[in-house]
Amino acid sequence: MMLVVLADGKSLEGDHYQIEEEFFRERGVEFRVEDCATEEEVIAACQDADAVLSVYAPMTEKVIAALPNCKALVRYGIGFDNIDVEAASKRGIAACNIPDYCIPEVATHTMAMLLQFERKIGLLDASVREGQWNPNAGFYSRRLSSLTLGLVGFGNIAQEVAKYAASFEMKIITYDPFISDEVVDRYGVKKVTLEQLFTDADYISAHVPLNEHTHHLINEEAFNKMKNSAVLLNTARGPIIDQTALVKALKEKTIRGACLDVLEHEPLQLDDEILKLEHVVITPHAAFNSEEAKQRLHLRVAETAYAILQGEHPSNILNRQAVVSAKG
Numbered sequence: 001m002m003l004v005v006l007a008d009g010k011s012l013e014g015d016h017y018q019i020e021e022e023f024f025r026e027r028g029v030e031f032r033v034e035d036c037a038t039e040e041e042v043i044a045a046c047q048d049a050d051a052v053l054s055v056y057a058p059m060t061e062k063v064i065a066a067l068p069n070c071k072a073l074v075r076y077g078i079g080f081d082n083i084d085v086e087a088a089s090k091r092g093i094a095a096c097n098i099p100d101y102c103i104p105e106v107a108t109h110t111m112a113m114l115l116q117f118e119r120k121i122g123l124l125d126a127s128v129r130e131g132q133w134n135p136n137a138g139f140y141s142r143r144l145s146s147l148t149l150g151l152v153g154f155g156n157i158a159q160e161v162a163k164y165a166a167s168f169e170m171k172i173i174t175y176d177p178f179i180s181d182e183v184v185d186r187y188g189v190k191k192v193t194l195e196q197l198f199t200d201a202d203y204i205s206a207h208v209p210l211n212e213h214t215h216h217l218i219n220e221e222a223f224n225k226m227k228n229s230a231v232l233l234n235t236a237r238g239p240i241i242d243q244t245a246l247v248k249a250l251k252e253k254t255i256r257g258a259c260l261d262v263l264e265h266e267p268l269q270l271d272d273e274i275l276k277l278e279h280v281v282i283t284p285h286a287a288f289n290s291e292e293a294k295q296r297l298h299l300r301v302a303e304t305a306y307a308i309l310q311g312e313h314p315s316n317i318l319n320r321q322a323v324v325s326a327k328g
Contacts, residue, residue: 002029002050003069004305007042009033011055012076019298020053027306039063046070051305054082059095061087072096072308074301077288078157079237080318081210089319092326094308096316100156101297102288107160109287110235113259114149114165114203117231117281118142138279139256142202145169150201152217153208153236154179154189161205162187173197176208198225203233210237218242223249230255231279235287238262243274250277261287 004024009017017033024031034045036057043066046052051072052059059073064087072094073083080097088095116122120138127137149165151158154176162172166188174184175194184191198204204226208214218232219242232255234241243264249255257279263272266285274280288297300316307314317323 002309003048004029004031004051004053004309005046005049006031006033006053007036007046007057008055010035011057015294015298017298019295020302023299023302023306029306029309043067050309053301053305056082059083059088064088064091064093067093072305074098074305076297076301078102079209081237083318085319089322092323094313094320094323095318096304096308096314097318098297098300098304099316101300102290102293103156103160105290105293106157106235106287107164109261109283110157110161110205110233111164113233113235113261113281113283114205114231117257117259117279118144118147118203122281147171147202148173148200150174150192150197150204151176151189152194152197152204152206154184155207157235158205158207159183159187161207162189173200195225198222199227202227202229203231205233206236206240208236208240210239215239216242216245218246220245220248223254226255228253228255232258232260234259235261238264238266247273247277250274250280257281261285 006017021031036042036045039058039060039062042057042063047066048069049067050069051074052067052070053074053076055076059082061084064084070093073088074096075083076098078097078099080095083095085095118141120141123138127134145168148171151161151172151174154174158174165172172189173192174189175192175197181191206218217240223245246258250258259281261283262285268282304314304316313320313324
């Protein structure tokens with residue numbers, strides 16, 4: 001009997017795995033949920049697995065080398081920075097993410113934070129609760145059609161954000177060297193350099209994966225290029241932004257504010273300096289969250305692992321060429 005192990009089941013707080021349990025049971029596959037946090041724990045719990053599922057558990061070169069039966073590594077989510085894809089490729093193991101399960105949710109969250117910030121919903125609500133009745137509290141809001149939204153990356157989520165922002169008649173620009181001009185033009189978006197995006201945008205929204213090239217992509221140098229009225233949005237990955245540089249930029253009013261669903265270090269500690277700053281909106285890595293998205297995520301993870309164990313090559317294999325060549 002084939003064995004599928006979820007390495008860190010407690011990482012998805014409040015979730016259950018009935019969908020996976022039923023899916024694998026119906027197909028005669030053993031499914032086990034573990035609670036691993038370290039490389040050693042993953043190796044001990046998963047060394048006999050034919051497929052390993054993970055949320056944040058480390059799928060490093062050391063771990064992968066200790067999984068002799070493994071044919072698939074599947075992550076619960078879009079990002080895959082916890083998987084050493086190169087190490088998986090060397091062993092012909094399929095490394096997979098679930099790139100399409102929460103596109104509307106993350107795009108909606110991005111736009112919701114932009115709207116909440118520019119219309120001062122949280123700020124005004126707090127002022128009313130403090131006994132004030134002042135529509136001019138804080139800064140003066142701008143009409144959205146007068147503002148430019150800069151999308152750093154123009155993948156599926158950013159494209160959805162562009163559709164939402166277009167309905168408010170915002171001007172939209174993007175930086176993405178990997179997306180064709182044809183795709184960008186289809187959304188009525190202007191392609192620019194990263195420097196021009198930092199210089200021209202009123203709202204700057206991060207939509208790139210985290211890797212060695214995007215780590216601290218938005219740093220002190222970037223903040224110094226931005227308008228002092230600019231607002232930073234991040235629903236991608238925390239370390240894309242240098243948080244120390246962000247705090248400095250906010251304190252020195254180099255930029256106006258930030259709306260963050262992801263932080264460089266999660267969970268955020270209560271004594272973190274960023275919590276003491278004005279004009280910062282923070283949510284707890286929740287942009288993906290909806291009932292529909294959760295159900296789709298659990299099912300797609302199970303379907304992906306099973307398809308690979310059956311010798312198939314689903315479209316969400318990150319290292320398809322290496323896997324196909326290994327079987328070749």
